[in-house]
Amino acid sequence: MQHSALDNAPPHGLKHVAIIMDGNGRWAQARHRPRLYGHHAGAKRVREIVQASKDLGIEYLTIFAFSTENWKRTQVEVAGLMNLFRRYIAKEMRALHDEHVRVRFIGDRVRLDAKLIALMDEVEALTRHNTQINLTIALNYGARDEVARATRLLAADVASGKLCPDDVDEETLPRYLDTRVLPDPDLVIRTSGEARISNFLLWQSAYAEYEFIDTLWPDFTGDELARLCKGYGARERRFGATSA
Ligand code: IPE
Ligand code: IPE
Numbered sequence: 001m002q003h004s005a006l007d008n009a010p011p012h013g014l015k016h017v018a019i020i021m022d023g024n025g026r027w028a029q030a031r032h033r034p035r036l037y038g039h040h041a042g043a044k045r046v047r048e049i050v051q052a053s054k055d056l057g058i059e060y061l062t063i064f065a066f067s068t069e070n071w072k073r074t075q076v077e078v079a080g081l082m083n084l085f086r087r088y089i090a091k092e093m094r095a096l097h098d099e100h101v102r103v104r105f106i107g108d109r110v111r112l113d114a115k116l117i118a119l120m121d122e123v124e125a126l127t128r129h130n131t132q133i134n135l136t137i138a139l140n141y142g143a144r145d146e147v148a149r150a151t152r153l154l155a156a157d158v159a160s161g162k163l164c165p166d167d168v169d170e171e172t173l174p175r176y177l178d179t180r181v182l183p184d185p186d187l188v189i190r191t192s193g194e195a196r197i198s199n200f201l202l203w204q205s206a207y208a209e210y211e212f213i214d215t216l217w218p219d220f221t222g223d224e225l226a227r228l229c230k231g232y233g234a235r236e237r238r239f240g241a242t243s244a
């Protein structure tokens, strides 16, 4: 029988961790190898981090794999990344399912190729009843694009009379976001030393805690994740109120 991570509430109190997996290019450059070598090394880290998250009792892990802005990279890098995503999903699908991981994707699928979309649909369908951990992969994701698409859907509901403009509030818009079924992230981690968000989960992370760490993504380990979770447990989140 599968146990939900909810059965053992972890001491750090973290439910949702989101990671901006940055630094693959610099990792490869340091080894005088092409950038794609770094992306392959980065993809290999995902399994350990999913496992570590599970062991830490984290219920939701969201990882930023490709942004709506990453199309600006060279054709060679973009094609290599798309190829990697296809190969990665095909290769890892079984293992993720065997580990009771529920996989979802966020982002706009319109620009992705049909073969990749079919694999995304397949792994989502295969793992849809899994409850151990929710792994969400942000692929062709951009927060501004997501909010724009959500607004379009919301406007269509207003136009058709399904929704009254006066009823639109902070609870309404998130129901149109790609993340509608996910809780907001508690902790957002960015590897590789950059202290910026780069268009990741802007609405959802309004009150998240942030950790910007120097480690390059292909060097990030489960132990480092555990250390960050421990650090999170020591923080006080006030959400605008005064201390208890
Ligand atoms: C993150 O690593 C992966 C993607 C954005 C696809 P980068 O490729 O951005 O690595 P750096 O920042 O150039 O080192
Ligand atoms: C953010 O990293 C996107 C992903 C990790 C997928 P980038 O490397 O694209 O961000 P910038 O360009 O440094 O802001």
Ligand code: MG
Binding pocket: 022, 023, 024
């Ligand atoms: Mg980068």
